[in-house]
Amino acid sequence: DIVMTQTPLSSPVTLGQPASISCRSGQSLVHSSGNTYLSWLQQRPGQPPRLLFYKISNRFSGVPDRFSSSGAGTDFTLKISRVEAEDVGVYYCMQATEFPYTFGQGTKLEIK
């Protein structure tokens, strides 16, 4: 199984300041098709997960443009340019390049 490792596991951030979460995979996520199936999801407290990005950097419908995602191969980054109160929650990266799909441990974003 592909191991997904996120850092940090906890990120206290001041409102209006940037935040960054790293995700590293144990092997390349480049599929035989040439695509890289890396997604980011947000889970607010008491809510189901919500898709933010798929195939590394494709923003899902309704996701604010203060969120951005980048990376390639085994290293990926989710960035929030200016954190807002509604961004509090846990963020997960997920690989869908091969079965079983696997998630990172989650990064808890909280306000200082």
Added chain:
Amino acid sequence: EVQLMESGGGLVQPGGSLRLSCAASGFTFSGYWMHWVRQAPGKGLVWVSRVDSDGSNTDYADSVKGRFTISRNNAENTLYLQMNSLRAEDTAMYYCTRGGVDRSTDYWGQGTLVTVSS
């Protein structure tokens, strides 16, 4: 509007069985892969299983292989997860999620809670 609504969770004894359902609406159900993902209390997300659009191909996490069966009824827009030989470690919130474009999991239900305990 895409909607996914899980049901069927509850309290079951170790070794028991449950069948979860996920009612889908707002999209052409038969055109999409569907997945089950679970989350133990206070823990992270774990992918459980997927079924392709016509139900002919399935995949499972090793931890549930041989005990859980995913299936779907496209005529009734419903996804299922038959869970047998349940263990305490299967206790979790179970989410159904749509397999969207480029292998995304684009829409999620609210989840149904399964508790395995004597």
